[in-house]
Amino acid sequence: MADITPVLERADANLPKSLDRLFDLVRIKSISTDPAFKAECHTAAEWLVAELNALGFTASVRETPGHPMVVAHHVGARANAPHVLFYGHYDVQPVDPLNLWDAPPFEPAIREIEPGRKVITGRGTSDDKGQLMTFLEAVRAYKEVNDALPCRITILFEGEEESGSPSLKPFLEANAAELKADYALVCDTSMWDSETPAISAGLRGLVGEEIVIKAADRDLHSGYFGGAAANPIHILTDILAGLHDETGRITLENFYDGVEETPAQIKAAWDTLGQTAEKFLGQVGLSIPSGEKGRSVLELTWARPTAEVNGITGGYTGDGFKTVIAAQASAKVSFRLVGKQDPAKIREAFRAYARSKVPADCSVEFHPHGGSPAIHLPYDSSLLNTAKMALSDEWPKPAVVIGMGGSIPIVGDFQRMLGIESLLVGFGLSDDRIHSPNEKYELASFHKGIRSWIRILDALAA
């Protein structure tokens, strides 16, 4: 293992231009969930391919029925060096409500939000463009200094992560031989705090479902028909309100099948992190845990399943008032899964429950939006321990192994379809406002993220 100091120094020297490149990528409005931005998603993929080819990869835009994949290959320095598959996604979340942004979401900028603390602002800076660019810039520094890479690297960038990844499984299936590696590096997660890097060993699964209740064949006047005609908003709110009991548990039949209590030693390790409801919720203006009673916020967000209504609409929602009984109402509902909960069974349990609440003269429609089981990685693999040490060399505090509330379905797909485990390392912070107005990424996350990948790649090749 060569001295990596020159590579780290090169990364430091490159930083201004690394930021320019990130800004170029953030300016591309690659919102995957909104068809209006389809061309911009393609542009982002093309931009990445050009960057990768310039770095010596063999890269290409790979069309799918949705937004394209980017695949790139680079040989390693030594024949026996490991082969890693790096994954990130170039698509971003929608930006509404636009009026809550302090600056236009696709005009990235550096802001000093407190003395000595600079952040990069803009949609996608943290989720996931800033994160994936840490890896590309690590590769760049390595190549510039050594004219070679320590590992053989395959890259897969997706453009549908924020919209349920409909093309991913077919693509992995069709290209399994090409994408197969020794393990995957996935950069779409967070640090424990700004000084403590984290490796995520547990990821909740996700079931997304849209429900549409239809009643009368038109909007009705609530004076003429009110009291006699079915109101689809009432039916919908009744269904949604019934999803939780008074203890915060989810009421769907057999919902908790496959959910196990977190082992005592894991809970004890989490307790040492010093997290509290006041601290965790205080950062967003709340203080009282809302889910299952009697559990810590780390348990609630890392190790317990949820049912959340992510959106609801029906009837008149403009200014003023309209005395209407709507013809239909709809909601987007998601379930976070843990343990061995089966996404298909959870979806079916929700549908059966909802159907049971719909009067015979009304109807219900369901539209699935993605489903993936939870992932739990072994706490004791050498991959994980190597990365843990490399990260601990870079950051003020040692790396910790944590759970994660979010869902990264790719990890399960890599397990099942490529037969490889994933190392989940990312440099986001919990206050990055991903999926919200005013998303940001710490400048330190970007800079030290680049340096972290240099160290990790070097350690993996040793």
Place this chain on the structure above:
Amino acid sequence: MADITPVLERADANLPKSLDRLFDLVRIKSISTDPAFKAECHTAAEWLVAELNALGFTASVRETPGHPMVVAHHVGARANAPHVLFYGHYDVQPVDPLNLWDAPPFEPAIREIEPGRKVITGRGTSDDKGQLMTFLEAVRAYKEVNDALPCRITILFEGEEESGSPSLKPFLEANAAELKADYALVCDTSMWDSETPAISAGLRGLVGEEIVIKAADRDLHSGYFGGAAANPIHILTDILAGLHDETGRITLENFYDGVEETPAQIKAAWDTLGQTAEKFLGQVGLSIPSGEKGRSVLELTWARPTAEVNGITGGYTGDGFKTVIAAQASAKVSFRLVGKQDPAKIREAFRAYARSKVPADCSVEFHPHGGSPAIHLPYDSSLLNTAKMALSDEWPKPAVVIGMGGSIPIVGDFQRMLGIESLLVGFGLSDDRIHSPNEKYELASFHKGIRSWIRILDALAA
């Protein structure tokens, strides 16, 4: 009482031009609830003033803090003829969702929807521009034939009926002496069916209320925060779902104070109308009464109070899916009142109930949107009987005295502030799709409505 045949014939001859005038008025986009259409509301008022002055009235646009009133006066033929106050409203409901209209809402047209049955299509054709124009065209025919009117007439047209009439009470108070008459004629109601005219003797009151639940200070990622952070959509759906018990009764404290059972002889009279749930709900694609169990649809819509959610919104409602926990969620809720239910007490009961359901780290805001008690007119007045006979002369079947599900707060305001009773006669049909896409008014309603007012004015003057 002179022979009115020449006046009726003049109305028949005028019909094509009467329709032209109605179309001119419908083309004005006077949506009172949306501030974007403020200028159009003013234009509608000016248009009416010009028409009334041309008819020999002394008419003027009367500014208010909201949309203007139109007031006009015309002397009667004889000194002892009654003095009537005619009321209608020139404002209309919003037109969303626009894509459900078969033709642009503000481009009125005549369509033959079945052989021999023509309708006038467009927003406001039935509610209330077509209705108020029946009276103006009756006046026109009368003036053209007799150069005089049978009664002294004052006209009041309002421009805020669809947005809670905020300026009405102050205007009535400030102009009570000018607007005082022997009684009011209000044309904003429906017929029993296309052959049977109706006089409405009962009107439900209305309380409109917007509720906004606020939780975190920003939209949250449902992966990071889900299970621990309060979801305002859950709080809102819980509040709304709890408004009704399993028998369809409303759960608010003391909600039914002042609600009396309908007298047996009134119910018996209603039973002779042959209304059924299948017929009433079948016209809009439904079949099962949704409100309080064990009551007829006429009772449910004429004599029982309701709680309806007229609109709800929160979180991500666009295409695709967004795993967000919203910062806030809101709903528009209205209560239809009967008997002596007190709008202020109902509003306060709703607010107290909602507040009791909001966690301590979240907040709730309320925005009132109008409130008026129910109105019940005596079934045996001479005014009502005179109108009943005049209407029965015009239409195929005798006029019936009915209840009404909708709210016309003006009737209570006239009672309280001018000390006069109202005669509620209108020519709408229950399938006119008022407040919905594809609003229409029967051509027969317009034509025979004009002729009906000629007969009523003549009978009142006799």
